[in-house]
Amino acid sequence: MTRRPDPFPGVLAPPQAPPELRQRVIAAARAAADGADEPDRWARIWESRPVRLAWAASIGALIFGHLVIGGPVGRRSAQPAIPLAAAVETEHELAEIVGLERMTVDLPGWEVHIARDPVQSEPLTTDEEPS
Amino acid sequence: MTRPAGPAWLEGDTVRSTSAGDTENRWRGVFAELADGRLSALDELYDLAATDVYRLALWRTGSPEDAEDVVQDVFVRLAEQGVRLAKVRHPKRWLLTVTHRRSIDLVRQRRRRRAEPIEDAPFLEAPSGDPDRGIEAGALSRLIARLSDKQREVLLLRHFADCTFADIGRITGVPTFTAASRHRLAISRLRRLLEVEHDPST
Numbered sequence: 185m186t187r188r189p190d191p192f193p194g195v196l197a198p199p200q201a202p203p204e205l206r207q208r209v210i211a212a213a214r215a216a217a218d219g220a221d222e223p224d225r226w227a228r229i230w231e232s233r234p235v236r237l238a239w240a241a242s243i244g245a246l247i248f249g250h251l252v253i254g255g256p257v258g259r260r261s262a263q264p265a266i267p268l269a270a271a272v273e274t275e276h277e278l279a280e281i282v283g284l285e286r287m288t289v290d291l292p293g294w295e296v297h298i299a300r301d302p303v304q305s306e307p308l309t310t311d312e313e314p315s
Numbered sequence: 316m317t318r319p320a321g322p323a324w325l326e327g328d329t330v331r332s333t334s335a336g337d338t339e340n341r342w343r344g345v346f347a348e349l350a351d352g353r354l355s356a357l358d359e360l361y362d363l364a365a366t367d368v369y370r371l372a373l374w375r376t377g378s379p380e381d382a383e384d385v386v387q388d389v390f391v392r393l394a395e396q397g398v399r400l401a402k403v404r405h406p407k408r409w410l411l412t413v414t415h416r417r418s419i420d421l422v423r424q425r426r427r428r429r430a431e432p433i434e435d436a437p438f439l440e441a442p443s444g445d446p447d448r449g450i451e452a453g454a455l456s457r458l459i460a461r462l463s464d465k466q467r468e469v470l471l472l473r474h475f476a477d478c479t480f481a482d483i484g485r486i487t488g489v490p491t492f493t494a495a496s497r498h499r500l501a502i503s504r505l506r507r508l509l510e511v512e513h514d515p516s517t
Contacts, residue, residue, distance in 0.1 A: 197440065210390070213354075
């Protein structure tokens with residue numbers, strides 16, 4: 185089979201961007217850059233001195249209210265959730281549960297045989313002379 | 316059996332050599348000017364970047380109209396960065412990465428909108444006024460359309476955007492080895508398609 189001539193010479197290349205695209209793209213980019221220079225709403229709020237003072241004042245009021253008005257609430261919450269009498273009763277029940285007698289292997293009348301190998305559990309005979 | 320000859324960029328792993336250092340410095344200079352708020356640098360940046368951005372978007376989306384939209388979106392996003400552009404260390408790579416991501420987004424939206432074949436996409440073109448070359452460009456474009464999006468993308472970045480495999484990996488978000496592997500597979504597949512095109516009995 186003979187070698188074919190090169191059908192795809194290197195002059196082929198991907199197309200360039202259309203010439204009319206240039207003006208459209210640059211105009212859109214300029215508009216975006218102009219818009220990017222203006223701070224957005226949250227940036228304006230953050231940079232506003234009165235708004236920041238109001239925010240600081242509200243935080244201060246919250247802290248003051250928590251310390252002054254919330255004091256008794258804090259003391260109430262320091263009381264135990266379970267009354268002392270109930271706690272003592274609960275401890276007694278717990279002590280009884282812990283103190284229950286357990287079944288043990290040395291109780292009288294019980295014998296425990298652990299046979300790992302049934303052959304070994306057979307009684308040994310002494311009829312045969314040892315070799 | 317002799318393999319049919321392919322295009323020069325398909326036969327070897329040759330990449331056009333350019334003065335990469337000078338180009339990189341120009342990119343950095345333009346980005347620095349834009350970071351300083353000098354919007355006149357947009358014209359120079361367009362001259363530097365528009366071809367690569369448009370080609371990458373075209374090869375990734377398979378649609379000239381979508382590629383134009385991607386170019387506009389990329390430049391708009393770039394202009395919105397403002398002073399943050401001064402922190403970009405590799406401007407060309409950064410811009411191609413934005414192009415890659417925006418192209419993927421657009422392809423996803425387009426697939427939701429309509430299923431449109433890309434066989435007629437002009438991935439390659441001949442110099443104007445050469446009808447024979449135009450036919451060849453159309454035939455090869457149809458073969459390129461049969462590659463996957465990722466394979467087309469790596470071929471374009473390697474052979475027409477002067478990117479190294481490390482650059483391609485950074486741009487497409489894959490390891491360098493994966494980028495090289497994709498390139499090898501794309502070349503192999505394109506060669507097979509060319510063989511079938513030249514000798515349909517195979």
